[in-house]
Amino acid sequence: MPPDPSTLHGGSLLLAWQLKDKHVLIVGGGDVASGRIESVLVADAHITLIVPRSGLHPLTQHFLTAAPDRITHHDRVFAGPQDLDGVDMVLTAIDDVEASRHICALCRERRIPVNVADVPPSCDFYFGSQIRSGPLQVMISTNGRSPKLANVIRRRIEACIPEHAADAIERVGELRTKLKERAPGVGGEVGKRRMRWMVDICSSWDMEDLAMLDDKMMARLLDEGWEKNQVPKLEDVGGKRERAADRSATQASSVLPTVLGFAAGAACTALVFLARRP
């Protein structure tokens, strides 16, 4: 059933913002700023950090020391509009609410996306609780209602992400690239066929099997699968499952109590009968 638009409201638009080779200005160097630096480094941005040296959190200092080529530090407070020249995004995390509002206003005049920590009306976007595992990124947002519960839910989600997810995503990404080289073209019939075949592979193979794909197996998968428009199995392209042992180990955990219970019951009953023997 199509969604009822009256139920669609009150949320955010969750996005994966692209910052490769972009310039991000971070104002402030405390605990919150250090988290921002980490998130922005993940996205391959150049960072300009404006904060007096006295306000540097140890983790912020660590990033400055460990990545001097990726972060330019100015040992001072925000000086004015000139600090926004060439900047693509601004994140402030300072205690001075008035200064933050001023920076926000300057950004809005210039249409620079801005986030002022802890001042929602001065934010074009919020951060959520995040998980990162190689190419996989997950964000949990409670739309500002409870950052703590977002963290609780993050931990639950972390525990149920398939073990081999990151490797599987990496390998499938490589397979897609190789497939596009073999059958190039944007959109159209070939694009649709590529997408269908990739979906078939990802639906038929386990995450663990996908994670095992190497260059040789990918070449065979394209030869035997794509070219013949079929979906081979892992074994058909030279892969080998190694999971029989793991699987029986998992099953054992439910079989074990039954077996132990049986043995204990048998032993107790035997003792009763033996004790009663004349």
Place this chain on the structure above:
Amino acid sequence: MPPDPSTLHGGSLLLAWQLKDKHVLIVGGGDVASGRIESVLVADAHITLIVPRSGLHPLTQHFLTAAPDRITHHDRVFAGPQDLDGVDMVLTAIDDVEASRHICALCRERRIPVNVADVPPSCDFYFGSQIRSGPLQVMISTNGRSPKLANVIRRRIEACIPEHAADAIERVGELRTKLKERAPGVGGEVGKRRMRWMVDICSSWDMEDLAMLDDKMMARLLDEGWEKNQVPKLEDVGGKRERAADRSATQASSVLPTVLGFAAGAACTALVFLARRP
């Protein structure tokens, strides 16, 4: 250990973009566009949709019919820069790659964030696979490597989000608002104390208990908890757990095999002894 910056790269900056009362232009009306409309409606934006009527996907048509006050439809193709006046974000999902690139270039001149479906270099941001449950939103991004695996992982994550998460988040959000009314002020000591107390409540209470909070219980929680700087239990504020039965049912699932095993073992052994009886 602090993260090694050399491991921080190749990702995106995941964001919860705020669109309340903003204007989003969507160019195209097909399958992909209908998904964009849904996501943007969730974020409370006004939508302008530019697409010839012949290009309307049934779901897009459904949104137009069901939410005419939230979507303005122009039955034509993109006409030029004037279509970008007053627009805060642009999403295109049309097959015409050249037209898309042109729209993207116009957006970039005007610093309007833009996403061109299927053309990564023309995207300031990507969409991920999403989950929404009331105020809770989760996004799964594989950074463009495998949308299909993002969907597979989304389904796994969906299955392990705590049942009462959405209600718990909603109630905790209300509790936070009430607490801010009772102990107002941005930042500073009161802000820190508020945050600590909220974290204590959220860490000590189960998701299910939090979901049960009503106005009366919240008032008592603030009186007995916040005012006395302590963390009462659900029962202390008039709540009642109803989960004893559920819990024993859950435990039974691990106790049961042992008990059944014990009984079976006892029975078998008894039979052996009885059969041997003289």
